[in-house]
Amino acid sequence: MNAQPAEALTLLEIGDLVFRFGLATIFSIAIIIIIHEFGHYLAARYIGVKITKFSIGFGKEIYGWTDKLGTRWSLSRIPIGGYVSIFGDVDPGNPVIWDTKQDRERTLTKEELDVAFCTKKVWQRMLIVAAGPGINVFLALTLMASMFMIKGVQINPPIIRGLAIGTAAYDAGFSLGDRILEMDGKEIDDFMDVYKITVKDWVNPHEYKVLRDGKVVMITMTAREVNHTDTYGRKWTERGRTGMVNGIATKFDEIIAIDDVDTKDAPDQARQLIVENFDKVIKVEYELTDEDRDVFLAVFPSGVNTHLANPESRFYDRVFLTDHEKVEYKRLDPFSAYWRSGKQIYNGIIATAGLIAVLHKGKIKQPPVGGIIRVGGFVGSAVKEGWRDYVRILTILSMGIALMNILPIPLLDGGFMVFLIYEGLTGNRVSPRVQNLSFVIALVFLAGIMIIANLFDLIYLVTTDFRS
Secondary structure, eight states, X not given: OTHHHHHHHHHHHHHHHIIIIIIHHHHHHHHHHHHHHHHHHHHHHHHTOOEEEEEEEEEEEEEEEEOTTSOEEEEEEEEEEEEEEETTOSOTTSOEEEXXXXXXXXXXXXXXXXXXXXXXXXXXXXXXXXXXHHHHHHHHHHHHHHHHHHTOEEEOOSBOOEEETTSHHHHHTOOTTOEEEXXXXXXXXXXXXXXXXXXXXXXXXXXXXXXXXXXXXXXXXXXXXXXXXXXXXXXXXXXXXXXXXXXSEEEGGGEEEETTEEOTTOHHHHHHHHHHTTTSEEEEEEESSSSOEEEEEEEOOGGGOGGGGOTTSTTTTEEESSOGGGOXXXXXXXXXXXXXXXXXXXXXXXXXXXXXXXXXGTOOSSOSOOOHHHHHHHHHHHHHHOHHHHHHHHHHHHHHHHHHHTSSOTTSHHHHHHHHHHHHHHSOOOOHHHHHHHHHHHHXXXXXXXXXXXXXXXXXXXXXXXXX
């Protein structure tokens, strides 16, 4: 009798994994790719180029219809993405196509040449090619902006929950639990405002009005400049560092010592030490690099960490500094939402590019470029966490598709753009022979990249669990 519940649980787990890692991933990627192709479709229609087919999925058609403009809309058997067939992408000097109805080659008629891709100006063809990545960028911006307008951005009350020893804030006399009321006479409602003001003018002292144990305290502090070498070997300078933080949670595997007890690579020990010292001021040490460490004073309240009594909790890998279920959000107006989403996407691109630039140093546990297994892990986790995480993943996927497609590699939009730039500069088109050869080379290259990326995923899979 005991075997039946265990078997049922196993089947449920398998079903859950199949859905989250399989169907959810296929659906997400398909949506992003279909929208990408729809960008090409819209631009082609705008320019006046005929679209012969728009297919959702690949393979044999399950259902379809032909509209009054002659476009065949198809739903196909293999639901992984889709494609758009643009009419007349041939050599204009020899405009020959294969006529499927007549089952033979034939030359395009004058009427067909008027709506053919090959007869359009260079800038018009560029617009059609760029529209795919362009609509993916717009989708990413819109998804993130919509999240900021509907749910809002997180508001962090200006309360000091962590204080790094030996930093400007520590030396100036700030204490854990201090609430910053004003900074240079300006009312502070969000801890991020403190960061923005400090970074903008970090060389001059600032006046802080602080509420501490029911009393108002005035503190003067000048932020500092700190040089770092991060875990990837990159040197950078942090200007405006104060040493006070307002984090919500920290993961146990990021902690290397608690009250001078070594917990590096021992998250279970870190968890035990923190549980034993709930509601007390403790020293928590983090490793920035092999030589660079930060030691913070912090208090972890027992009341907001009851989940640590349950190893099955999805938050069992972290400890909270405050009640994460009572996080406040502020809705943004459309302009602010799009502006903020643009900044976040830009910062994400720069950060990813920086990681790729230091891959050769061998200090990155997992490459920033992953295959379908890694994507499936992220999508599955996002579906489990909720709609905010899922929208965030769709944003990342949409930007990823856009960035991948603008790479100057034949078969991708960026490769076609290179051909068009060459044509615009020289007045000569790249010959079909050169294009076909480059397509074969690109296909081998891209296939190799996909194989390597998925091999990295498999290797990473045996050392970690990115289902959660």
